[in-house]
Amino acid sequence: MQTGLRRLHYFQQLASDLNFRQAAVKLGITQPALSRAINLLEDDVGTRLLERDNREVRLTLAGESFLRGCERVMSALDGAVSQACKVADGQAGQLTVGYTDTAISGLLPDFIRCLRIALPEVTLHLKQAYSQQQKEWLDDGKLDIAFMTGPSESDNHASLDFQHDRFIVILPVEHPAAKIRSLNLEHLAEYPFVMGDPIHWQVYNAHFLRLCQAVGFTPDIVQSAPDSRGIVGMVACGMGISVQTESLGKQGDPRITFRRLNGVTDRVVTQAVWNTRFSQPVRDKTIQHLKAWMVDSDAV
């Protein structure tokens, strides 16, 4: 089949008009050209598609079948082209998004919900992972956007501050510090702490330790857990208290309570991070939407 798509189009028009001259006019060519094109098409297909004599033209049964086939070919082609353009423009395709505990407990679900409406033809893949892991995945191309605890340092990465979390204290409801009206970090110096495990929570824990040292104590960390759910669980067990981001304070366990930390102005910044070395139109479109969304939600 060396025949071009042009001939298929000619055949479609001819099948609809059943008149060579008329079809040729609509196609913007002359009748002999159409005659020859159809002959060549029939040679290629290997069977007669039209029965023609000097007074009428009609489709053979094979021609009817081939006509339906042509429509499928044409629509497949249209689909391929328009889909490719959409993919190039970021309106269709795949997007793999990484996120942390803090992001998924905070603003991320609102944004994702908004994104799914804005880009309905994009298939989203969400992967929970520690910030460090997400960084590696960004480099490997396994992740298009990471929502991770910043700052990101790599030259290949661009980022956008997405969420700013205050520090809060998580306490068992019966804990003595829960009764203090205006709670400072200093009030907590004497109590045992539960924190995230040192390997994956490296950056966060270092930040917390700096805060403690700034007010003159080193916390007594008696337990560590791999994720926020584990930390909250341990606090609920009464094994200690913890300092976490305010987004995690939404977890509704009746055995625990949350308190603002006065005197601590630091924020934990969750950033949207992406790898500028990979070209990914859907990701770029997503970043655009993210910027617009942040302006919108700030305005609210």
Add this chain to the structure above:
Amino acid sequence: MQTGLRRLHYFQQLASDLNFRQAAVKLGITQPALSRAINLLEDDVGTRLLERDNREVRLTLAGESFLRGCERVMSALDGAVSQACKVADGQAGQLTVGYTDTAISGLLPDFIRCLRIALPEVTLHLKQAYSQQQKEWLDDGKLDIAFMTGPSESDNHASLDFQHDRFIVILPVEHPAAKIRSLNLEHLAEYPFVMGDPIHWQVYNAHFLRLCQAVGFTPDIVQSAPDSRGIVGMVACGMGISVQTESLGKQGDPRITFRRLNGVTDRVVTQAVWNTRFSQPVRDKTIQHLKAWMVDSDAV
């Protein structure tokens, strides 16, 4: 999109090799020709499909999408061509078959069963109708093959004798004639008859009347029914007896019985009839199979 299928094929090969020279060799063209073809394709599609620099070629995301689209286009085209050839050869398509009571009660189901295995891609439409009706439908093109009581007289029709039925008598089990050992038509002269209605059973009834007159009586027809089931039912009711084709003797009603008619050598011929003015490859293939099938089943 004025681009030919050739370019899609070039793109597929290039996408698989990711190397212009190598792909060009496999395609039997030179590298510059391929370079230009791909550029023109990208212009047509409206977006870049391949990221290329001096050391490597790789598909863009849009290119990956378009590649999948190309495969769909190509397989749609292959399908269209091969399906058209099958239709032209009679291996695929539609076949509308008309049949009479006698045909469907006789050999037709065996043949149809065989046909469905031989031509699995043909969709069969079966329509029961009187012979006269089938003739008209053949002329209108509403029927591809009729299995009807012959002979057919039209010049446009070709036919093949399909089934030869002896005449049999249908009697209520308690009927006095049921006790006669060797039954002749003459034995039935005194009894009331149930026959097919005069409009649709015209040819058959005329045949029957000739048989009766040959042995010197005119039957007393007291009831008529539109179809064989009705006739058999009326006989079961005891309203009369009937003379029918032996194929109808397969109906297993316990209240009736069947007897050979001695001395009657005539046969009712059921023919396969088709309209030679329409070209219908599936029908032609079916006739071929029918001829072969008749030789086979005669041999058994």
Add this chain to the structure above:
DNA sequence: GTATATTGATGCCTTCTAGTTATCACCGAT
């Protein structure tokens, strides 16, 4: 660091496909 090999892109020329014009053969209607 230079030389060499390999990559895809470009310019010019050739080839062949596809289109145009002119004409034919055939049929139905007037």
Add this chain to the structure above:
DNA sequence: ATCGGTGATAACTAGAAGGCATCAATATAC
């Protein structure tokens, strides 16, 4: 018999597609 319509055919022409030679950029070898 003529006229108006059909599709097919032949000869010619224009434009797309391919080939050849070459370029620019990069990677590899020594």
